[in-house]
Amino acid sequence: MKRRYLAGFLLAVLFAALSLIWWARSPRQPSLVVGGELPAPCRDASFEAVTYVVCEIDLRHYDIGVFHADLDGKAFGSLDKFDRAMADQGRPVLLAMNAGMYHQDLTPVGLLVEDGREKAPINGADSEGNFFLKPNGVFLVRKDGKAAVMETSAFAATRLDVMFATQSGPMLVIDGRLHPRFEQNGTSRYIRNGVGVRDQNTVVLAISRSEVSLGSFARLFRDALDCPNALFFDGAVSALSNGERMIVGGKYPAGPIIAVTGKKLASR
Template sequence: MKRLAIVLSVLALAACDRQPEGQPIVRTQLGDAVPTENAPDASPTDAPEDAPQVVSACSDVTFENIPLTHCVADPAQHRIVTRLGEAGSGPFRSLAAFADTVDKNTIAFAMNAGMYGDDIKPIGYYVEDGERLKELNRADGPGNFHMKPNGVFYGTGGSWSVLSADRFFSSVRDRPNFGTQSGPMLVIDGKLHPDFQDDGPSRAVRNGVGVSADGKAHFVISNASISFGQFARYFRDELKTPNALFLDGNVSSLWDPATNRLDRGLIGPMIVVTRREVAE
């Protein structure tokens, strides 16, 4: 019994290590009164022994001593859509609620897709299945979303891009099939956001997206608190994405069915990456 108590104590301490640390500045204007807990659900799911093994699109990496999870969407293998909720039912509010509505075998991974207001709806540009539900937000204001330049992640078919909001406004004429606005930009034309320090005091669990020269979309979520400078450098220096966009912090969540990871917490819009060979 003494040995069992020691094991349980160690497990409890390990679980505590997954909680966000520091005093991040994110989402101060977006309903911070609602507490969130995004520790991944690491418990394995029972499956038949002869079930096919699905290779995850995500992998764990370490950058500047910070653990990250890096997920890749390949246009040759995946489709990307945005999802907020089911028609007539309001927003899903969590990845777990969304997971209950789909066949997980069709899902490569899903992640929160940007900032939202008290109604859990996007505060910036948002397009789902070609329908624009929120116009581009170019207003000034407080918080990370308004740390200009902010930007838009968008695409149609297998063509995906990240652009600053101003460039998106001036150059994109056709409505994409999906789109989500957030901020700030992490990388702009190969340079870090001008307001970032190398390793500033704002620390949070964060996620973002960038598109590399080969057209692949790279989604990254930190598994510990990280500064904006560190997070942006990973996209610029390791992933070589000329433009990258911060999606959110503290509420950052990932669902990876292949590894049974399902982070729990309140989110608004989400990005869903599906497998082409299953969806078609």
Template sequence: MTLIRLAVAALLTLAFAASASAECKGMSRDGQNYTVCTFDTRKEKISIFNLDGNGQPYGSFLSLERGLEAQGQKLWFAMNGGMFGNDLKPVGLYVEGGKVLHKINRRNGAGNFHMKPNGVFYVAGQKAGVMESDAFIKSGIKPDYATQSGPMLVINGAIHPKISASGTSMKIRNGVGMIDDHTIAFVISDGFVTFHEFAALFLDGLKCKNALFLDGSVSSLYAPEIGRSDFLAPLGPMVAVTAAQ
């Protein structure tokens, strides 16, 4: 029985390698540890999900996994993907399957989302990007998927001007950055880090010219490749990599 189980595990590992080109690995910088998962948009199907077929928030990776399986899709990777309200619905721009389900939010207010400039992560065909919200509006891009969050961590090769190196707020954080037009880096800290430490990881560690904060405290990762399936709190939008079963 043990040999059979080992053989099955080996086959599952090979199946993952054949179906997804994600590389999830540990990375350290300035004494802090992170998990970094990279994807090539020319090879992988990257989507964003929020509501199920009944119009209710999925709320967790497990629910999303089951919902996708019912549609003949396999979930290979997921991460919480942008800020949301108590109803688990997005508070900013949200585009799913080419449909704008929540318009862009340019209002002022308190909290991380409103630390201007905030930004948008989008997928359009085989390209993806991270862009300041106002720049995204001006670009005229019509994405297949998009989510708005804030603040931007890295803007055109520089850390957000309001993120101070002397900041003391420490949280588990996750975000997304573009290594190039086709290569996306999703990052979650393994422990509590400051905004500046997190931003510097994208800028100096991953060489991302633009990166966006997705959230803190609720930051969660689904990556069976490395044995991760977090459930810390109910989630709103989730970025996912899927494939047909």
């Protein structure tokens, strides 16, 4: 009897050990939310039972730009690589976020203007996917330092002289109205990020810490963040860093990147 008990006990221990080894070797999804200290212009917020990191950028105190490739013309490819490259150049950033959709080779799907130079043309085509869910739009910073989010065709008609621009889609809010194709609270849920402009001196970046529908995300910008125009950047690969480590997201691929730095002081 004692031998049977001992044999059963040893089999149970062996089974538990094999289960532990299998669990340790089995692939597990990385955490979507890493954590870390929020950048100076950012705060935690909650809206419709979803938590967000919201960053309100006063362009009178901060500089904001759009970036894609290093000095050799190679796409940074991720926020992590971008942060390290900027630090190596002596240009540390306060925060960085993915800022537009990209092809498999990381080239932008739509317009990209960096330091006043057009790197990719505006895309007015019709196709499948969020980028082409019209109206889509453009986030821009003019050469006088003022910001805007504009519907693509309106931007193309104005031919503004811009310093930075990135095109994405769909628009979330257009002149105070939600995108006409959005459901109240659709079944498609992802961690999402986007940009709104409250006025020409105030840019609002937001990223969810958990999955959210496009409808709820759009209402965040209109109803809670007071942005009459807002643009969707991306979902599933959305990420935010504080220049040193990830706050939300992982080392996901990134095409265009939006980054905030302290205001450059004019030389005297």
